[in-house]
Amino acid sequence: MRIEWLQAVTKLRQGEVIALPTETVYGLAASLFSSDAINTVFRLKKRPFDNPLIVHVAKTADVACYVKMLPQGFEQLTEAFWPGPLTLVVPVDVLHISEQVRAGLSTAAFRVPAHPLTLQILSQTGPLVMPSANISGRPSATSYTHVEEDFGIDFPVVDGGESKKGLESTILVFWGEEGDGIWEVGRLGAISQEALAEVLGYLPVLRKSKEEVPICPGQKYRHYAPKARLILEENKDPHICVVGFSDRIYPKGAKVFSLGASDSADEAAHNLYRILRQLDEEGVEEAWVDLSFPEEGLWKSVRERLFKAASS
Ligand code: TXA
Ligand code: MG
Secondary structure (H helix, E strand, C coil): CECCHHHHHHHHHCCCCEEECCCCCCEEEEECCCHHHHHHHHHHHCCCCCCCCEEECCCHHHHCCCECCCCCCHHHHHHHHCCCCEEEEEEECCCCCCHHHHCCCCEEEEECCCCHHHHHHHHHHCCEECCECCCCCCCCCCCHHHHHHHHCCCCCECCCCCCCCCCCCEEEEEEEECCEEEEEEEECCCCCHHHHHHHHCCCCCECCEECCEECCHHHHCCCCCCCCEEECCCCCCCCCEEEECCCCCCCCCCEEEECCCCCCHHHHHHHHHHHHHHHHHCCCCEEEECCCCCCCCHHHHHHHHHHHHHCC
């Protein structure tokens, strides 16, 4: 059910949970200060309690009161990428961010999203936690209809159009002391490692775990998965259904679900979750995925999501 931005502000202030648009994917929003609402977020999403939430704020300065220190590089990164699809995980003052939000860690994740409606709402409500607005394990939602598919047509959603990026934010995790430390990628996303390197002066490595503990707890769970089985092997015939590109020809009879032009990672990212959801809508049981695209930049994030979507 679509609601206006002012209704959204009222509901959030009353401790209700609603969905909001962002440039990456839609988010399930609750006030940072309402532990009941945050509990509802976990319950609605069927999200494990050991998976922490991202705190969304209206502007960079709003992070200062929660953190122990602003790590080296924080200013450059936020200046270059906020508002935008970058999440920064930093050590926090644990008295100011509840254990529920941090899932017991001594750090928290922050982001200023780049969607005008949601920024306007955030400026009225203060910080909001916002996991992606999908049932855990399902492909994320990139339009208000996707949110309704997962949470029902009566669930309140601010309709902000299709999410521009279509992939979640890239997560950078800081390790070290104030003046000395490094950033590592905990989750690939809408900003490439190469783009981050231009600002950091070094390529932040993708690190899945540290001493066997996943650096982004959410990464250990099944993700982005349609009910359809995705086939990633190169030469498997026959391909009845194909997730591929609009400018390529596939075997006769194949129904093609198009990620867009084969030279546009932006298009593929933008269309990916809609296509994964469409497979289910059309009752597709098995689809072959065309993985002939580059290994770097935003393509790397698209590839990672496809592999996650295929593994069950
Ligand atoms: O683009 C996005 O980031 C979207 C939109 C709505 O902003 N949000 C999103 O949230 O993707 P969610 O909850 O689906 O994913 C958050 C990820 C999880 O993998 C979680 O483990 C990680 O962020 N995370 C949150 N706090 C963390 C922390 N303190 N340390 C490490 N990872 C953290
Ligand atoms: Mg998610």
